[in-house]
Amino acid sequence: MSCHGTAPLPLPVLAPGAAAPTRVLLVGGPNVGKSTLFNALTGARQHTTNAPGTTVELATGSWRTAVAGGRPAVQRAVVDLPGTYSLLARSADEQVSADAVRELAQHAGAQAGTPGVVVLVLDATALARSLYLLAQVAETGVPVVVALTMLDLAAATGSPTSHVPPETLAAVLEGVVGVPVVPVEARNRADDGVLELARAVDAVAAHPRQVTDLNLAAPAPSCGCATAGDPPAPAPARSGMVGADLTLELAHAEALFAWVEQAVARVTAALTPDAAPGDRPATSASPRRSFSDRVDGVLLNPWAGIPVFLAVVWVLFELTTRVAAPLIDLIDRLVSGPVAGGLTALLGAVGLGDTWIQGFLVDGLLAGIGTVLTFVPVIAVMFAALGVLEDSGYLARAAFVADRAMRSLGLDGRALLPLIVGFGCNLPAFAATRTLPHARQRLLTGLLIPLTSCSARLTVYILLAGAFFPRHAGTVIFGMYVLSVLLVLGAGLLLRRTAFRDVHAGPLILVLPPYQHPHLRTLGMSVRMRVGAFVVGAGKLIVATMLVVWVLMALPASGQHTIGDVPIKESVYGEIAAGIAPVLAPAGFGNEHAAAALMTGFVAKEVVVGSFAQSFAVDEPGDPSVAGSLGDRLRDTFDESSGGHGGAAALAFMVFVLAYTPCVAVLAEQRRLFGWRPTASALGVQLVVAWALAVAVFQVGSRL
Amino acid sequence: MTLHESPVGASFRVTAVRLSAPAALRLSEMGIRLGTLAYVSQRAAFGGRVVAVAGSRFALDGGTAGLIDVEALAGRP
Incomplete structure (x- = not known):
């Protein structure tokens, strides 16, 4: 039973004869490297689908690791959930993540059926924010493993984790939170973190461990989903929490924040054992301007920010029109020329030339397939361009810069991007809507x-x-x-x-991820998966x-x-x-x-x-x-x-x-x-x- | 003084958040709570502010920044 009576999340197709796989949910905030990790785990064995009863897109895949001694590879069914800062959902996307975790917790608590583990993707540049989500996930009772990411960027932030070897940080964190913490550099194919993560997931699935000192009295969940076997309750409007519900949630959140502060303090103390508490690195702000700060000095400048944003949109517009045009022409010529000619000749050879069957196959079926294929370049170019913007960290800045323009429509600033691209071609504009974080938007x-x-x-x-x-x-x-x-x-x-x-522009509060260069392999896999979904689906x-x-x-x-x-x-x-x-x-x-x-x-x-x-x-x-x-x-x-x-x-x-x-x-x-x-x-x-x-x-x- | 009135480079401590309770809770979940130490790292168009907190950067629109009360601190925290 899912939290709100929704159907269970879809699982990827596994090899015939495979044993019931461990269900693995990737949970984490936006821009913490979750999708990069998903790609590293699943490789080409992935596809996209909507969460049951919603328009929220999920990526699912099969995660296999070889076993020595000729035994069959271990398979795990992985779901990349929408990014969320909290299990107190504020949108349909976040609700999907919260429901999935609670559903898995119920299965784990029932001690029956498919085992499941949450891999909590913990951003090393934002320990406190990630630990809060870890605490919420751990409270559901689901087995948890922490994947420590963004290690390369942590050094530049001035946080307490700066200049600490990943293994040291992971060991300290594991000592503090009590569940396995595995440093993973998913972009690095030589990194053995993924294999280590697989071992940790399998171990925790067999022998769950609890997060240390998290003995808080969780508030009575208004969704009525904490107890297995309860009848499903109607979905609560968590974004509209009122009265007793809200008071409970606020009080409980304060208790979690206190646990997080203690955990961060213990990590800091462990990493700087010789310093007196007053001399330890500040945990409140960066002591120096980072590379991202300097870039933002230009890209978010009150005068330059909007022209830069418009220039980026113009480039997108050009990419989906002028740059994609030769590829579209090439496919069109190929299909209507040699392919159609070949098919016509073939039909003629079998005695079906100049018949309605030829017309149906060449002018109907082949022309239809050709039409779909001509859209592939424009869709692929758009997904690739969006991936670059997203991975680089600029997309969050675009939302910030364009916020005022879209606020009157109740939309996120990122909505301006597809609406402008639509003036070139409507189809890639739909691709661009995926950058919006809320399903209703x-x-x-x-x-x-x-x-x-x-x-x-x-x-x-x-x-x-x-x-x-x-x-x-x-x-x-x-x-x-x-x-x-x-x-x-x-x-x-x-x-x-x-x-x-129900769609309204609330306070704009965005986490701006550090700038980084996009990872081509991950980008290519993502584009391939999304283009495939379009070709098959549409x-x-x-x-x-x-x-x-x-x-x-x-x-x-x-x-x-x-x-x-x-x-x-x-x-x-x-x-x-x-x-x-x-x-x-x-x-x-x-x-x-x-x-x-x-x-x-x-x-x-x-x-x-x-x-x-x-x-x-x-x-x-x-x-x-x-x-x-x-x-x-x-x-x-x-x-x-x-x-x-x-x-x-x-x-x-x-x-x-x-x-x-x-x-x-x-x-x-x-x-x-x-x-x-x-x-x-x-x-x-x-x-x-x-x-x-x-x-x-x-x-x-x-x-x- | 509000966050919106804080100059770039100014350090501050959050003293009050006058957003709706759910919005304030989300702000807390993301890392900005009462007592949080931070500094303004960037001013953006239409009154927006970028705030540095513990290695993270947060973008807030002008209206939201105007609903967060802060007290100035000497230098960067």
Whole structure:
């Protein structure tokens, strides 16, 4: 039974025939090297998944160590829990960590089933903060092993642990806290700390040890989860602790703080035995400016901080657009050229050439897979760039610098990053939401991203603005971007006052990790795992949608054509477009050409211009600003469907393109990250808002 | 005097935290409590402050810094 009736955490797939593995939970604060340790333990045997019933992403993996004498390797199932400073959770992410620890404690207390151990990742640069979390974890009764990390950075902080050999510090700490403490330098492949950690975990799983002198009376847990066998209680709103609960928690926290202070004092005394208490190194602040302080002097400077942040965002923007573009083109050419050619030749050789099966496999299935693959470079580049920012320590600074800009929307400063990236491409912007620490903030940001006008929509603006407003095309396009910003702000404020009233910007209190250089191997493993999750998770829906579109285009609406050989206008797709057209009439573009283009735009906005050209049976212009005969046909059609107000109808069409679903890839990623319900709701709301705005624009514009 | 009013480089001792109880508890859990000795290591835009405590650096927005009362100490602690 989990604390709040949630399902147990998922475990990684293990080798067939393997014995029940020890469950290992990695618990620690943000930026303490937990994920680096996870990568060192699991190597390539890892994947991401959401915690049951939540949108909180977890990394799970299998941790194997060889055993001498030809016996099978020992396997442990490792879960990398979201970083937290405390088991008194303040967010869905922290609640997942707290619940997982308590669930494991119940299993351990029951003396049955799978054994489990918490590996508490203790930051050597912040002993007191880490020891507080250790005390909370130990109080649950779960077996604990401490992994001592950030040793290389501790020397630069001026803390009592400076210039102390890792083994000495670990031994002193172990003597003070009473549970195994293993120094681990996870970035160093030659370090034998991981093997030592494995021994400690196995030993503690078999013979649990208790943290020394931690005989505190824990407050009666309001979640009712302390006793195995109790019925699950409803989830308490820990962030809204009130009354007796809060008083108990505060009193208990004070007792834990006292234990922590004693523990730190004992460690300090043990490390400086010859010094009188008054002469021991100060534990309250650094006696000198560190390297990070000097860098922050520039990056957080009141005048330079914001320009630096904007420069970083600009680099991200460029990486996901210009830098990724050649790779996207390469994959696109490869799939649509040699691969499609090869598959076509193969089908021809087996007698299926020029059949609907060929169309289904080449133009449907392969094109769908190709679409998924073209997103891989942009997603990988974004994850890699975010990893560099996160590992280097800058991301926390970005949250601090951009805090004021996002505060009115109740969002963390880091939310500004995906919202700006969204103007390049919405898909990597979703990748950037993972940097937000709270699930509800990630969801709110994820609902706003589709309103940022991505570059794919720009081709539609250029085509229509050039065709209908040739002398003011630039102004019209600029206006679309202004409208996009207003939509993000308006929707954000509206959502915050309605469905997201629980999301609010509380006091900003961030721990700024020391700057350090990113570790390429760890970064590469993380990127590979996350890209894999996208390809598998979102790719299926993208391919399925592409197949459905192909089938609708291939099926003739009447018996005059055969499957796979039918003009779009006379296909089921064309019939649906014709059926939708009257709904669009109040917006001035109630014609089947516009309806078909919008349907195609649901798959990808890049193909809207091509859809218009195909629909009008004219050549697609190489440069959409010089529309040629396509422009003539568009003007004629929009003038006709709008009663002579083609310009207003074109403007309304552009607004519709801005506000409705960006593309199926975004939809698939939304579903993967947030689930079906919010995705379907967002889809419906976006369509309604797009229609209402387009109607308003046309109705006003046609009367001017 | 509040933390927000402390100049860069100034050392101080925390004397009162006027945040909501849950926020104050989280601040304590992170390492800033009554009696904590620290110094202001950096001033940031919009009144934000970076505070050094026992080897850690904390970023606080201007509003939060204004709700933490401190007493000045001579030199760095």
